[in-house]
Amino acid sequence: MHHLLILPGDGIGPEIMPEVRRVAEWFMKRGTPISLDEELYGVASWKAYGTLMRDATWEKIQKADAILFGATGSPEYDEIPAEHKKHDYLLKMRHELDLFTNLRPIKLVPGMEDASTLRPEILRGTDMVIVRELTGGLYFGEPRGIEVDGAGVGRAFNTLVYTTEEVRRIARAAFELARSRGRRVCNVDKSNVLETFRFWRDTVIELHQSEFQDVELSHLYVDNCAMQLVRRPAQFDVILTENLFGDILSDCAAMVAGSLGMLPSASLGARLADGRRHALYEPIHGSAPDIAGQSIANPCGAILSFAMCLRYTVGALEDALWLESAVERVIARGLRTADIARPGSPTVSTVAMGDAILQELDAHR
Ligand code: NAI
Ligand code: MG
Numbered sequence: 001m002h003h004l005l006i007l008p009g010d011g012i013g014p015e016i017m018p019e020v021r022r023v024a025e026w027f028m029k030r031g032t033p034i035s036l037d038e039e040l041y042g043v044a045s046w047k048a049y050g051t052l053m054r055d056a057t058w059e060k061i062q063k064a065d066a067i068l069f070g071a072t073g074s075p076e077y078d079e080i081p082a083e084h085k086k087h088d089y090l091l092k093m094r095h096e097l098d099l100f101t102n103l104r105p106i107k108l109v110p111g112m113e114d115a116s117t118l119r120p121e122i123l124r125g126t127d128m129v130i131v132r133e134l135t136g137g138l139y140f141g142e143p144r145g146i147e148v149d150g151a152g153v154g155r156a157f158n159t160l161v162y163t164t165e166e167v168r169r170i171a172r173a174a175f176e177l178a179r180s181r182g183r184r185v186c187n188v189d190k191s192n193v194l195e196t197f198r199f200w201r202d203t204v205i206e207l208h209q210s211e212f213q214d215v216e217l218s219h220l221y222v223d224n225c226a227m228q229l230v231r232r233p234a235q236f237d238v239i240l241t242e243n244l245f246g247d248i249l250s251d252c253a254a255m256v257a258g259s260l261g262m263l264p265s266a267s268l269g270a271r272l273a274d275g276r277r278h279a280l281y282e283p284i285h286g287s288a289p290d291i292a293g294q295s296i297a298n299p300c301g302a303i304l305s306f307a308m309c310l311r312y313t314v315g316a317l318e319d320a321l322w323l324e325s326a327v328e329r330v331i332a333r334g335l336r337t338a339d340i341a342r343p344g345s346p347t348v349s350t351v352a353m354g355d356a357i358l359q360e361l362d363a364h365r
Contacts, residue, residue, distance in 0.1 A: 011287025013070025132246025
């Protein structure tokens with residue numbers, strides 16, 4: 001049995017996650033070995049309990065086989081006193097659960113060509129995964145800070161640091177993933193300028209030579225990669241990159257899929273002694289405060305994140321494929337939430353999109 005903890009979070013999180021719950025319950029009824037629990041997270045937790053993170057919730061986070069996360073971020077945080085906001089709990093979860101492997105699959109769902117800003121012939125055949133290092137690099141490096149000296153001159157600094165082991169384990173994840181797909185890894189760095197990336201690239205090459213010669217390895221500088229992602233996105237199979245670069249490149253690549261609202265992600269930890277690994281699944285978008293409360297958010301990214309949970313945590317590959325194809329069939333039928341609709345054409349609500357996906361799950365069974 002796999003214990004899943006739902007944390008809806010802020011903004012549109014509480015609108016999209018009930019659709020994920022309905023889908024998860026559909027699989028539970030059919031015997032998929034999962035159990036569901038749910039806790040308030042973020043502003044909702046603050047309002048109910050006067051704290052952003054209850055000890056009981058943190059305990060459940062550590063015990064869960066996987067977390068199904070909605071989104072974080074709200075203007076309402078401004079009203080919460082600073083002493084209650086010492087942690088960004090999403091970063092804390094990534095760090096303390098050691099979720100160093102972030103997988104961001106980017107695929108054009110057939111029928112969605114018109115939702116992208118790129119021409120259909122450029123998009124055709126795009127099917128890649130960005131493997132982003134998630135617990136190191138510029139976002140976590142020490143020292144970091146802002147200083148002002150006696151003369152009032154300011155200075156700010158962050159540190160881009162990686163150890164051999166940190167690079168090896170994320171590179172290994174990328175090579176292993178490539179073996180299950182197109183057997184091609186493109187390593188993206190900035191080794192022409194920064195020492196950290198020279199070290200990064202050398203470490204990747206060394207691992208490739210010693211263990212993964214059956215996988216084709218290429219390299220791009222990050223600036224060129226940004227250009228290639230919009231020039232010819234279909235050239236990529238697996239992209240391996242650093243934390244900050246992965247953050248930026250994946251939002252850029254998201255335009256292939258037409259909307260941030262369509263894209264899932266998985267954040268995975270190392271395998272523990274008992275064979276389990278911590279995991280957190282979330283859509284790549286944020287809390288979308290501009291549309292929160294209107295019941296128009298697209299739940300597909302969150303639902304496809306649950307499909308990744310079926311694949312990577314539950315090991316239910318057939319269920320994952322079934323769910324992914326149900327989403328594809330709904331899109332192919334022309335159902336559109338506002339973010340993926342052509343201007344002037346009809347749109348459906350968050351719940352109606354969930355209904356349609358459930359209907360497709362039921363069909364042909
Ligand atoms: P965002 O991803 O929330 O929104 C960007 C744009 O995409 C907005 O116009 C939004 O309406 C639209 N959008 C996003 N998801 C959508 C969906 N499911 N359906 C329809 N439209 C969707 O990014 P933004 O606006 O930069 O940040 C808003 C808040 O979210 C901030 O507080 C930010 O810090 C936070 N954030 C949280 C993340 C997370 O929880 N992992 C990731 C990114 C941002
Ligand atoms: Mg981002």
